[in-house]
Amino acid sequence: MKESKKKTIILGIGNPILSDDGVGIHVIEELKKKKFDIPGITVDSAFTGGMNLLDMIVDHDRAILVDAIKRNDKKPGDVGVYPIGEVSAFHTTNPHDLSLPQAIDMAKRLGEKRIPKDIRIVGINLGELPTEFGENLSPEILNSIPKAVKAVEKEIKKDG
Amino acid sequence: MKTVTIDPITRLEGHGKISIFLNDQGNVDNAYLQIPELRGFERFSEGRRAEDMPQITSRICGVCPVAHHFASTKTLDDAFNVEPPSTAKKLRELMYMGYIMYDHILHFYYLGGPDFVVGPDAPAPKRNILGVIEKAGVEIGKKVIKHRAYGQKITSILGGKATHPVCGLPGGISKGLDKEEVNNIKHMVKSSIDFAEFSLKLFDDIVLENKDYVDLIKSDPYQLDTYNMGLVDDNNKVNFYDGKIRVTDQKAKEYIKFDVKDYFKIIEERVEEWSYMKFPYLKDLGWKGLTDGKESGIYRVGPLGRLNAADGMATPKAEKEYKRMFETLGGKPVNSTLAFHWARLIELLYATERAEELINDPEITSKKIRNPVGEPDEGFGVVEAARGTLIHHYKLTKKGLIEKANLIVATTNNAGAITMSVRDAAKGVITNGKINDGILNKVEMAFRAYDPCFACATHTLPGGMQLQIDIYNNRKEKIKTFNQG
Numbered sequence: 001m002k003e004s005k006k007k008t009i010i011l012g013i014g015n016p017i018l019s020d021d022g023v024g025i026h027v028i029e030e031l032k033k034k035k036f037d038i039p040g041i042t043v044d045s046a047f048t049g050g051m052n053l054l055d056m057i058v059d060h061d062r063a064i065l066v067d068a069i070k071r072n073d074k075k076p077g078d079v080g081v082y083p084i085g086e087v088s089a090f091h092t093t094n095p096h097d098l099s100l101p102q103a104i105d106m107a108k109r110l111g112e113k114r115i116p117k118d119i120r121i122v123g124i125n126l127g128e129l130p131t132e133f134g135e136n137l138s139p140e141i142l143n144s145i146p147k148a149v150k151a152v153e154k155e156i157k158k159d160g
Numbered sequence: 161m162k163t164v165t166i167d168p169i170t171r172l173e174g175h176g177k178i179s180i181f182l183n184d185q186g187n188v189d190n191a192y193l194q195i196p197e198l199r200g201f202e203r204f205s206e207g208r209r210a211e212d213m214p215q216i217t218s219r220i221c222g223v224c225p226v227a228h229h230f231a232s233t234k235t236l237d238d239a240f241n242v243e244p245p246s247t248a249k250k251l252r253e254l255m256y257m258g259y260i261m262y263d264h265i266l267h268f269y270y271l272g273g274p275d276f277v278v279g280p281d282a283p284a285p286k287r288n289i290l291g292v293i294e295k296a297g298v299e300i301g302k303k304v305i306k307h308r309a310y311g312q313k314i315t316s317i318l319g320g321k322a323t324h325p326v327c328g329l330p331g332g333i334s335k336g337l338d339k340e341e342v343n344n345i346k347h348m349v350k351s352s353i354d355f356a357e358f359s360l361k362l363f364d365d366i367v368l369e370n371k372d373y374v375d376l377i378k379s380d381p382y383q384l385d386t387y388n389m390g391l392v393d394d395n396n397k398v399n400f401y402d403g404k405i406r407v408t409d410q411k412a413k414e415y416i417k418f419d420v421k422d423y424f425k426i427i428e429e430r431v432e433e434w435s436y437m438k439f440p441y442l443k444d445l446g447w448k449g450l451t452d453g454k455e456s457g458i459y460r461v462g463p464l465g466r467l468n469a470a471d472g473m474a475t476p477k478a479e480k481e482y483k484r485m486f487e488t489l490g491g492k493p494v495n496s497t498l499a500f501h502w503a504r505l506i507e508l509l510y511a512t513e514r515a516e517e518l519i520n521d522p523e524i525t526s527k528k529i530r531n532p533v534g535e536p537d538e539g540f541g542v543v544e545a546a547r548g549t550l551i552h553h554y555k556l557t558k559k560g561l562i563e564k565a566n567l568i569v570a571t572t573n574n575a576g577a578i579t580m581s582v583r584d585a586a587k588g589v590i591t592n593g594k595i596n597d598g599i600l601n602k603v604e605m606a607f608r609a610y611d612p613c614f615a616c617a618t619h620t621l622p623g624g625m626q627l628q629i630d631i632y633n634n635r636k637e638k639i640k641t642f643n644q645g
Contacts, residue, residue, distance in 0.1 A: 106293065134204060
């Protein structure tokens with residue numbers, strides 16, 4: 001595939017041993033299985049808070065974060081694409097660390113110039129929040145993975 | 161009875177909830193801290209390969225993966241009956257110092273410090289790092305971000321992965337250091353020592369020079385007269401990576417010093433029906449309820465617990481600061497919960513000095529970094545996480561699989577103390593029903609000082625969790641439960 005015009009990072013976020021919480025990581029694994037290999041696009045995953053996320057996305061033109069979200073107006077397994085700040089994604093709002101929007105604000109205040117201009121969240125809406133450790137996803141979240149993968153691919157195609 | 165709920169406690173992992181019970185006069189009858197729980201980590205680990213545990217446990221929590229990683233690796237050393245080569249131990253400890261550096265910087269400047277730097281009564285949107293930068297200046301902000309990143313960088317050079325280490329193996333470590341990496345770390349450590357000293361100076365200027373803050377630190381609602389616990393070396397100095405667990409009493413005298421193998425003989429965990437968290441206490445003293453003093457088995461861990469439980473710091477600059485803190489605050493032990501912040505900065509200085517000792521050790525580049533493992537059986541491991549004593553305990557099958565696992569994490573060790581501190585602060589600052597943001601923040605400050613991390617204390621999901629609010633009457637009967645999404 002031809003090189004992406006924008007230097008991009010696609011980052012799945014979540015806890016891989018906390019069932020549905022880790023859906024972002026599962027989406028990334030699925031993407032990698034499809035040999036999603038475009039020059040200029042990095043595909044990675046993480047389980048961490050805002051400061052480390054910021055470290056991971058700087059020096060890119062565009063960041064696409066894949067994470068679990070919780071919206072009462074959506075059904076479990078619904079997938080949506082949102083600009084950062086519009087939704088509270090699970091792992092961009094870790095209250096022990098800074099949230100990613102706060103980390104970005106801070107970095108800008110300190111004169112950081114390498115923050116991606118375009119940061120979006122591909123959010124998978126969860127149903128019941130996980131209360132038990134495990135590696136299996138609930139059926140509706142498992143079914144949402146192909147939708148989330150398509151959403152990521154669409155984002156990439158849309159802007160090249 | 162009117163119930164006031166502070167929810168959620170901002171800036172902390174997981175969604176804690178404080179419920180405050182007011183009497184008819186508008187004063188506080190009682191206050192409780194409640195945390196929702198994620199279950200089943202111990203069960204989740206059963207049947208897994210023991211050598212996977214350092215990776216698995218480091219994913220319990222996105223905040224202190226390094227602490228779990230090495231508590232687990234040390235447990236495996238013990239379970240496989242192997243002593244790592246001294247270089248491996250030094251590399252592990254060096255990496256650990258990187259973790260303490262970034263974690264303590266994060267807490268002081270981003271989470272706990274804003275209460276002082278910006279002020280406890282400042283509006284909530286200002287009590288954060290942005291408020292700190294506004295008040296202290298952009299140049300200081302840059303220093304903060306740079307040195308937090310240095311700590312993170314040191315752990316990633318040694319740990320192999322930026323956010324979750326993969327280097328710890330039973331009997332050693334997977335990767336050594338080359339000369340270029342040594343030079344790189346030397347440079348970062350040198351700068352970090354200066355930064356730690358600068359941070360203590362900042363604490364002096366902003367907190368200790370302000371009579372109101374000193375009065376607040378010394379005020380009754382923030383005092384707790386418990387036992388103290390922490391890991392110490394052979395000279396009873398603070399050690400994060402290795403040593404014996406020491407407990408000191410209300411007069412700072414040694415109550416007991418024990419090997420982690422005996423933890424279950426010394427520590428018992430209490431279950432209370434109103435909380436998901438277990439409350440550890442010293443077994444011989446017994447559970448006397450949520451109360452402090454000599455008769456109660458409740459103890460504190462974390463920066464202040466460690467400094468109280470030790471006889472000093474093993475590095476010169478930190479030792480000087482250690483003495484100064486106790487002299488300033490009236491001798492040992494210091495019981496002020498808000499002194500956790502000061503203790504944390506002294507530990508930051510120690511971590512940087514210790515890192516310098518380790519990186520200058522000629523043995524640090526030795527290639528002998530792993531010893532062969534023996535037969536698997538049972539293992540115990542302990543480290544001092546940034547938040548306090550962290551214990552892992554596994555029983556292995558003959559094939560090296562996990563038969564049983566038990567973890568006592570730092571915030572659980574502090575569960576009784578945190579709950580009491582919150583209650584006492586609420587009783588102290590709320591009178592005649594007067595409640596506003598600044599007053600509620602002073603209740604939260606009692607909580608935040610501990611730097612609690614409920615993600616692993618109760619395995620709470622970071623970022624979102626259903627909340628349950630329980631209301632109790634004055635006979636401690638549950639009269640209503642609310643579930644909120």
